[in-house]
Amino acid sequence: xxxxxxxxxxxxxxxxxxxxxxxxxxNAIADKMDTRASxxxxxxxxxxxxxxxxxxxxxxxxxxKKGKSIAVNIIRKHRLWEVFLVEKLDFxxxxxxxxxxxxxxxxxxxxxxxxxxxxxxxxxxPHGDPIPDTNGYIKPxxxxxxxxxxKNQQGICVGVKESSAKFLQxxxxxxxxxxSSIKVIDKEDFDQSMTIQVSNKxxxxxxxxxxxxxxxxx
Amino acid sequence: xxxxxxxxxxxxxxxxxxxxxxxxxxNAIADKMDTRASxxxxxxxxxxxxxxxxxxxxxxxxxxKKGKSIAVNIIRKHRLWEVFLVEKLDFxxxxxxxxxxxxxxxxxxxxxxxxxxxxxxxxxxPHGDPIPDTNGYIKPxxxxxxxxxxKNQQGICVGVKESSAKFLQxxxxxxxxxxSSIKVIDKEDFDQSMTIQVSNKxxxxxxxxxxxxxxxxx
DNA sequence: TTTAAAATTTAGACAAGACTAAAAAATAAA
DNA sequence: TTTATTTTTTAGTCTTGTCTAAATTTTAAA
Ligand SMILES: [Mn+2]
Ligand SMILES: [Mn+2]
Ligand SMILES: [Mn+2]
Ligand SMILES: [Mn+2]
Numbered sequence: 001x002x003x004x005x006x007x008x009x010x011x012x013x014x015x016x017x018x019x020x021x022x023x024x025x026x027n028a029i030a031d032k033m034d035t036r037a038s039x040x041x042x043x044x045x046x047x048x049x050x051x052x053x054x055x056x057x058x059x060x061x062x063x064x065k066k067g068k069s070i071a072v073n074i075i076r077k078h079r080l081w082e083v084f085l086v087e088k089l090d091f092x093x094x095x096x097x098x099x100x101x102x103x104x105x106x107x108x109x110x111x112x113x114x115x116x117x118x119x120x121x122x123x124x125x126p127h128g129d130p131i132p133d134t135n136g137y138i139k140p141x142x143x144x145x146x147x148x149x150x151k152n153q154q155g156i157c158v159g160v161k162e163s164s165a166k167f168l169q170x171x172x173x174x175x176x177x178x179x180s181s182i183k184v185i186d187k188e189d190f191d192q193s194m195t196i197q198v199s200n201k202x203x204x205x206x207x208x209x210x211x212x213x214x215x216x217x218x
Numbered sequence: 219x220x221x222x223x224x225x226x227x228x229x230x231x232x233x234x235x236x237x238x239x240x241x242x243x244x245n246a247i248a249d250k251m252d253t254r255a256s257x258x259x260x261x262x263x264x265x266x267x268x269x270x271x272x273x274x275x276x277x278x279x280x281x282x283k284k285g286k287s288i289a290v291n292i293i294r295k296h297r298l299w300e301v302f303l304v305e306k307l308d309f310x311x312x313x314x315x316x317x318x319x320x321x322x323x324x325x326x327x328x329x330x331x332x333x334x335x336x337x338x339x340x341x342x343x344p345h346g347d348p349i350p351d352t353n354g355y356i357k358p359x360x361x362x363x364x365x366x367x368x369k370n371q372q373g374i375c376v377g378v379k380e381s382s383a384k385f386l387q388x389x390x391x392x393x394x395x396x397x398s399s400i401k402v403i404d405k406e407d408f409d410q411s412m413t414i415q416v417s418n419k420x421x422x423x424x425x426x427x428x429x430x431x432x433x434x435x436x
Numbered sequence: 437t438t439t440a441a442a443a444t445t446t447a448g449a450c451a452a453g454a455c456t457a458a459a460a461a462a463t464a465a466a
Numbered sequence: 467t468t469t470a471t472t473t474t475t476t477a478g479t480c481t482t483g484t485c486t487a488a489a490t491t492t493t494a495a496a
Binding site: 244245255256258260263 | 442
């Protein structure tokens with residue numbers, strides 16, 4: 001069995017490894033977990049002892065098969081709970097992450113299996129992130145950052161990269177959500193800012209926004 | 219904010235104080251929490267510092283108003299989650315307690331308020347225990363232990379005193395549940411064993427059973 | 437009212453997880 | 467290829483919550 005702290009480290013390492021492809025550094029983990037490098041070293045040594053990561057001194061860490069499976073299961077729980085909170089309890093998409101951070105550590109396979117059924121086996125969470133299946137399989141989805149699109153290209157918003165409450169609330173004020181149709185009206189070469197159209201309204205966004213919105217191009 | 223361990227102590231003290239009326243002893247807590255008396259002493263000193271219990275050395279502990287309110291809130295959460303598990307996720311009444319022990323520590327007032335609405339503001343949990351309202355008020359219910367009934371008296375089962383999985387499963391095999399109509403057919407003076415009738419079937423139960431079933435007499 | 441037993445508290449230790457400060461290793465700069 | 471900088475690890479400390487063993491207090495028995 002794994003402690004809450006261990007589970008959080010595994011999840012963080014999974015996300016870092018997923019984003020950057022490679023094995024992850026001590027500092028990267030410390031940064032993500034908002035803790036000190038020395039604490040990370042302690043923990044990754046413990047996780048290596050438990051065979052959930054492979055690790056050599058000074059060389060960073062990467063999840064073993066077992067570690068990945070634990071991490072993915074936590075992510076599955078996190079996302080299912082987020083669906084529950086939004087679909088059943090009428091939370092907004094910017095309100096659920098913190099609560100799901102707690103709920104993801106509840107230990108009961110039966111619970112998750114039943115929750116999944118109750119929700120109708122959803123494929124995506126409220127932020128457009130895919131929900132791993134029971135075997136930990138994550139269906140690969142083709143999605144592109146809005147920032148990669150050129151003038152006149154368009155697509156449907158299928159997810160957000162950052163999912164902080166502040167960013168999600170910003171999107172709400174612009175009426176952008178999962179499913180929104182977005183078209184690039186103009187793109188400034190100098191700073192990558194854009195004018196976009198969302199359901200017949202046009203407005204201006206910075207690179208910081210376009211780099212955090214995933215579209216499925218059409 | 220209170221830690222998981224602190225919350226569990228407060229809950230245990232509440233239940234002990236509720237059952238026995240009086241302030242509770244170190245040993246009683248140790249027994250209930252399945253821990254050592256010395257650990258309990260440490261914790262009740264900390265809880266006394268935090269003003270959630272009143273305590274003098276060697277004299278036992280009892281909850282302050284603040285402590286009681288925290289304990290009741292945890293119990294409210296526990297019971298609401300149990301309702302959720304049974305009503306929405308189709309768990310059996312003997313399967314929910316352990317999971318609720320985890321869920322009761324999730325911190326979010328908004329969550330509990332929304333869960334309560336979602337469940338339709340239930341008054342009782344699956345074991346017949348009353349669910350405290352938002353203000354911590356627990357509606358007093360008149361219920362009597364089956365063991366107190368005399369021959370030929372009858373009532374409706376409204377709760378269980380013990381709620382271990384084993385006991386609940388025993389009740390299942392006898393088709394006894396919340397709402398069952400139970401009549402005392404015969405009562406043995408010597409050992410308090412009974413013959414009871416539950417929906418036209420008669421059978422024999424020991425004192426251990428009758429002391430753990432609450433009835434509303436009719 | 438002494439003495440014995442039981443209950444409770446203290447003292448000291450340990451594991452988990454964090455931190456700071458210092459040492460060691462790896463990288464980058466000169 | 468030395469030197470300087472950054473990254474990572476180690477050493478030592480702290481807090482929370484637990485434990486055992488010993489001391490103290492309370493309660494029960496003689
Ligand atoms: Mn989330
Ligand atoms: Mn999400
Ligand atoms: Mn319960
Ligand atoms: Mn219950």
